[in-house]
Amino acid sequence: MSNITNEGLVLACSAIGAGLAMIAGIGPGIGQGYAAGKGAEAVGRQPEAQGDIVRTMLLGAAVAETTGIYGLAIAIVLLFANPLIGLLG
């Protein structure tokens, strides 16, 4: 166990952290599914307003996606531009 370098430990933990950060994808999944379901419901009730409904739904889905994108940004930083390696000195 003694042959793990400091850098290796930081890299391994960063990879785990990147994976954990992507758990944030659950939230947007639920939100977008809910938006799509409500959109389908609205089109079923009022088929003539389909264009407006689809546009509003896509906008709502994009807003719901934001939290997942934040998680993705954290994961990208941990994988490609790791700030923790610099702290080792």
Add this chain to the structure above:
Amino acid sequence: MKGFGPILVFEFKIPFTDIVVPITNTVTVTWLIMAALAVVFILTTRNYERIPKKVQNVMEMLVDTITNLTKQTMGPKNIKFAPYIGTVLIYLAVANVIGVIGIRPPTADLNTTMALSIITFCMINYNAVKTKGLFGRIKGFTEPMFLLTPINLLGEIATPISLGFRLFGNLAGGLIIMDLIFGGLKSLSTAIFGANALPIFQLAIPLPLNFYFDIFSGLLQSLIFAMLTMINVSNAMD
């Protein structure tokens, strides 16, 4: 870190100083798109005719669509924003879809998207102060009650950040997934046909993913950026 960030094309040294500005391919591709769009629009909008022909018809339809979108979203009195919205929409649409011909999209760089969202932030504040006055704008932060002022200020700062990161995250995420797919297909073909084989599996298999990540998602994100800009500006104005 290697292989993901934008590639450095050349370094520009500002004359008479020691400042060296790195020019990445984000900047060069943006110049390319700007030049291409300028040439296309100058060439297609000359020689107006009373009864439009093919190209003029398409251009008039484009302008009409953008004007109607602005009118629907921001109201008829804010029609003056249509040129800016149209510029952003067309630039982002071309920039997001350019990945389909193998060029790295400039919007997969946080610098581009944050620059655009800072323009939106300045537009929001300028127009809000212009319509409501400086005092009215500051008073707007204390509503509905004074205790919520920090949260309102935080929300105001979060708007451009979420705009920029949404565009960047979507494009960069799609880029990474496409990179992984192409790399995986390449190693699959070398595993089956030997080390020097052509990456034959890259031929048609990634096509649906390419269609989704490069075309559908790119066009959708450009529309969403323009829509959110319009909604934020018109919300701040009334």
